[in-house]
Amino acid sequence: MRYNERELLSLARQPAEKAAEIRMSVPKKGSVLKKRLVKLVVNFLFYFRTDEAEPIGALLLEHCRITKEEENVFSISFIEEPERKYCFECATEEQCQEWVEALKRASYEFLRRSLIFYRNEIQKMTGKDPLEQYGISEEARFQLGTPRQ
Amino acid sequence: MKLNERSVAHYATCDSPADHAGFLRKRVERHHHHAHHHGTSYQRRWFVLKGNLLFYFEEWDSREPVGLVVLEGCTVELCEAAEEFAFAIRFDDAGARAYVLVADGQAAMEAWVKALSRASFDYMRLVVRELEKQLEEACKSLAACCKSPRRSSSSGRKRHLSNSSLLPVQEKPTTLENGYSTWGSGGCVPGGATCPDHDGGQTKPPPLPPRRRSAASSATGSPAPGLPPAMLESPVSPETIPFSKLHNWYGQEIAALRREWQERQKRGHP
Numbered sequence: 001m002r003y004n005e006r007e008l009l010s011l012a013r014q015p016a017e018k019a020a021e022i023r024m025s026v027p028k029k030g031s032v033l034k035k036r037l038v039k040l041v042v043n044f045l046f047y048f049r050t051d052e053a054e055p056i057g058a059l060l061l062e063h064c065r066i067t068k069e070e071e072n073v074f075s076i077s078f079i080e081e082p083e084r085k086y087c088f089e090c091a092t093e094e095q096c097q098e099w100v101e102a103l104k105r106a107s108y109e110f111l112r113r114s115l116i117f118y119r120n121e122i123q124k125m126t127g128k129d130p131l132e133q134y135g136i137s138e139e140a141r142f143q144l145g146t147p148r149q
Numbered sequence: 150m151k152l153n154e155r156s157v158a159h160y161a162t163c164d165s166p167a168d169h170a171g172f173l174r175k176r177v178e179r180h181h182h183h184a185h186h187h188g189t190s191y192q193r194r195w196f197v198l199k200g201n202l203l204f205y206f207e208e209w210d211s212r213e214p215v216g217l218v219v220l221e222g223c224t225v226e227l228c229e230a231a232e233e234f235a236f237a238i239r240f241d242d243a244g245a246r247a248y249v250l251v252a253d254g255q256a257a258m259e260a261w262v263k264a265l266s267r268a269s270f271d272y273m274r275l276v277v278r279e280l281e282k283q284l285e286e287a288c289k290s291l292a293a294c295c296k297s298p299r300r301s302s303s304s305g306r307k308r309h310l311s312n313s314s315l316l317p318v319q320e321k322p323t324t325l326e327n328g329y330s331t332w333g334s335g336g337c338v339p340g341g342a343t344c345p346d347h348d349g350g351q352t353k354p355p356p357l358p359p360r361r362r363s364a365a366s367s368a369t370g371s372p373a374p375g376l377p378p379a380m381l382e383s384p385v386s387p388e389t390i391p392f393s394k395l396h397n398w399y400g401q402e403i404a405a406l407r408r409e410w411q412e413r414q415k416r417g418h419p
Contacts, residue, residue: 115277
């Protein structure tokens with residue numbers, strides 16, 4: 001599958017929502033934990049060798065499961081391959097919790113559900129559709145009752 | 150740079166909602182590309198927009214995408230290409246190629262341009278934050294005018310206590326408890342924190358809906374004891390109690406009302 005890698009690399013250089021040096025392993029046989037610079041930008045998680053400017057890899061954070069594992073550790077896996085886990089060992093339990101919370105909210109789909117929820121609540125409370133003022137009330141992405149994934 | 154391509158391709162083809170989809174002709178980019186050169190060719194592809202990702206497939210029923218355009222940070226503009234209904238996705242990056250796409254007609258082009266220019270994660274986040282604020286404000290003003298048992302000025306409008314707006318438990322945003330957002334400050338109390346039976350009168354129970362009042366007070370009465378809670382007209386705000394407790398509370402009220410009604414029936418119709 002082709003993709004605009006150049007733009008993705010550019011995205012990796014943007015200010016991050018969250019960034020830290022975390023020990024990380026990939027779901028490959030014999031993979032060990034290695035210190036990486038892990039950077040969350042919109043719905044992508046980039047990971048770098050700590051002294052390099054270009055990321056080794058990127059994870060799109062849609063349809064993924066963030067799991068708190070043992071102490072200081074969380075993992076990311078994807079819906080269609082739940083056994084393949086990217087593991088992250090944080091410095092502290094607190095850091096681990098923060099990353100779990102941040103990553104759970106890092107998907108476009110999460111934002112969409114939040115928007116639909118708020119829109120509906122505001123409408124119930126005020127009788128007005130809050131999206132009308134932006135002229136986007138008819139956009140497909142904001143509709144109630146969109147099929148659940 | 151590696152990408153979790155298998156998962157990305159899966160996301161492209163699974164049945165999560167697409168924000169837009171349709172056929173577009175995509176200009177083929179060659180190495181030595183000039184703005185005006187002969188022999189431009191286009192390939193017809195099936196495009197699917199999901200969030201900030203634009204996928205394209207060879208056919209609408211292809212099992213996996215041929216390609217992906219990550220849209221974050223792009224601009225979408227109408228194109229001065231030789232083709233009618235052409236538009237371009239461009240990126241800030243100097244030397245970055247543009248994606249020139251051609252729609253079937255004016256309406257299709259406008260729909261795509263509109264959808265693509267609102268596709269970024271940043272934009273979505275902005276809108277969500279704005280709505281979050283608005284909900285907080287709406288809650289505050291509702292709390293302010295909800296001091297008396299009388300309903301607010303929005304009379305005549307049904308407020309359903311249905312929980313269709315509540316998100317499924319496992320997927321809800323983490324800020325929700327019992328379907329209500331927890332706000333840090335302001336007049337709203339987080340769901341679950343107050344409850345008539347625990348609170349010693351500090352919070353008033355939700356006001357009785359008018360229908361029930363008239364049923365209780367009329368002698369002949371034609372009440373509807375079987376009224377489901379969802380049909381009751383009563384303003385509910387996160388300041389009172391969470392939906393599940395409300396549901397129970399009204400449920401008990403209805404049971405009591407029903408007994409009352411049945412007693413009256415017995416007495417009135419020997």
